[in-house]
Amino acid sequence: MSRSDGSVLTVASLRVVIALRHSTVRAVDDVSFTIAPGETVGLVGESGCGKTTIGLALLRLLPAGGRIVSGSVRLGGHELTTLDDEQMRAVRGDRIGIVFQDPLTSLNPTMTIGSQVGEPLRIHRGATARTARDRAAELLELVGLPSPSRQLDRYPHQLSGGMRQRVSLAAALACDPALLIADEPTTALDVTTQDQILELFSRLKREIGMAVLLITHDMGVVAGQADRVLVMYAGKLVEVGATDQVFYRTRHRYTQALLESIPTLTSSRAEALHSIPGQPPDLAHPPPGCRFAPRCAFMTDECRAAQPAMSGSQAHTFACIHPAEARA
Amino acid sequence: MSGAPLLELRDIVKEFPITSTVLQRRVGLVHAVSGVSLSVPAGSTLGLVGESGCGKTTVGRLIVGLDRPTAGSILFDGRDVSSLSGRERRRLHRDRQLVFQDPYASLDPRMRVGEIVREPLAIHHLGSRRQQRVAVQRLLEEVGLPPDAAARFPHEFSGGQRQRIGLARALALNPRLIVADEPVSALDVSIRSQVLNLMHDLQLRHDLTYVVISHDLTVVRYVSDLLGVMYLGKLVEVGDAEAVYARPTHPYTAALMATIPLPDPVRERAKPHGLIRGELPSATNPPPGCRFHTRCPRAADVCRIVEPPLRPFGERHHAACHFPLQDPVEGTSAA
Secondary structure, eight states: OOOOOSOSEEEEEEEEEEEOSSOEEEEEEEEEEEEOTTOEEEEEOOTTSSHHHHHHHHHTOOOTTEEEEEEEEEETTEESTTOOHHHHHHHBTTTEEEEOSOHHHHSOTTSOHHHHHHHHHHHHHOOOHHHHHHHHHHHHHHTTOSSHHHHTTOOGGGSOHHHHHHHHHHHHHTTOOSEEEEESTTTTSOHHHHHHHHHHHHHHHHHHOOEEEEEESOHHHHHHHOSEEEEEETTEEEEEEEHHHHHHSOOSHHHHHHHHTOOOSSSOTTSOOOOOOSOOOOTTSOOSSOTTGGGOTTOOHHHHHSOOOOEEETTEEEOOSSOOOOOO | OOSOEEEEEEEEEEEEEEEOTTTOOEEEEEEEEEEEEEEEETTOEEEEEOOTTSSHHHHHHHHHTSSOOSEEEEEETTEETTSOOHHHHHHHHHTEEEEOSOTTTSSOTTSOHHHHHHHHHHHTTOSOHHHHHHHHHHHHHHTTOOGGGGGSOGGGSOHHHHHHHHHHHHHTTOOSEEEEESTTTTSOHHHHHHHHHHHHHHHHHHTOEEEEEESOHHHHHHHOSEEEEEETTEEEEEEEHHHHHHSOOSHHHHHHHHTSOOSOHHHHHHSOOOOSOSOOOOTTSOOSSSTTTTTOTTOOHHHHHSOOOOEESSTTEEEOOSSOSSOOOTTOOOO
16 A cells, blocks of 8 residues: 555646547646545536546546546545556445436436445445345435335336435445545535435535535535535636635635625625626636636736746635735 | 516416326326416516426416416416417517527527527518618627627527527517526526626616526526515415515425525534425325425424415515414414
């Protein structure tokens, strides 16, 4: 076992490109972060910022044309980027559990709930059909599926969206993974169902203490779930810190603008709704300086000249030349 | 906003038959909308909220005439449009336009943007081709798209810009009412407000009446004068948006508000979760009594048997609940 700093996951200088027909997109550009045992890390950003690509790169499930150019991904001290396909298959579903946005497409429609939840145990642990089935019932109970043993022989289409997401979570947890990657796990759900699933995540965190990479566009979901937050914009991490730091002592101008543009129930209708002008850059041809500069109200020539480096303290870093005032 | 109603729904019912694929026999009914009455003054915005399957989209389709109600009537500018036919019905169609949720699916990818926006004018034979092109340029400019947009295809535009194209198309016939079904749900939060602000500007400039349908109460808050909350085909609360947001009265409305994740870590962590238990019942066999009773934290025996009527809880504020969170207006207590 190689040296480890005690982190479950260590991602260092990760670069991912996706080759399209006429251009190459730099989807993830020099991204580094760690996840400690029992820690939930929220990776937030808007469509196309590269947050889902990071998740897929960790799992080595990048779409056609996508590849890791450089950097390192270490899970419990083991480098994942150099594993061959077979070795990687042994990691997925065993050491890393996965929950996607839409359980209807991520669950196999022709397999019963019981065999789907038990499948990782049969594949990775050589469990017998009987053992896998018994364990599946326990897992379904853990994720709060009502009358779990009666659900084993049902099919995904017979369940509601919320119940399906519980089933995919049960399957992801089957082998007691070191890391759970949850990509927009509640985005396809109604708010009252989302609330139930978020409650489940909080309970599992208390009971199992798993490490979670929570990928989402929803700052509210991150606020309630994450211990630390990674804010991503146009392929780069722009602000990283403890959740309260990022929300209450926001430094990066993108994070600030993003938080201001979220409508809330308490803000009055009379107030003008903040928006961020323009749209994110084309990552085939990213701007030379700060990637947020073209949309930033605080932009100067300096911002367009060179990419700002990460600065700040160990607990809270940001890549901004004109950061918001650090409030006491 | 205090003007005469431009739109009035009177006890609207919409049921969809379920036919068995084998015998083509009717085997059941989806009770999509079960007796909804609403009134929207000219120039104002009604926000219609609720979760999947509550019937809000069906109400929107009925309002613009894409579906006909099973029972009840829809009055537009005082005239019953659910019973009109032929030319008169078509003419009144022009006054009611729909903007769809998914700007990727609702624009024909093989048509140039100029043609997409011109199409409604061509269908209704309004003006010469030349006049129509001029109108298209004016519309594109109005929704904030560059002049060269007309010659380009939808895929060349971002989600926010496509929703602008959808708005330009809806505006082409100079409608009086626009039904916008989840107009910003597919958009990123930083882009959402651009589109909502544009909708607000267009409303003022054209004296438009809006019905904005959304699952998201925070989005609706910014645009609505009136707010209606639907659950399983029923209107459970309706009123002045300010009053409903300040004093949610139906437990379902309160739950919808409480379950929105707050971008405020301390408050979000402290808030109770999982208040609304269980699953949405089937619309083919809705529960008796109050339809929300199977999931309601306040439900008692009466809720399982007696359907609560809408009762007043203030001027222009009604809710249908036996155990409301606010006191009803004096003299109207029923529970």
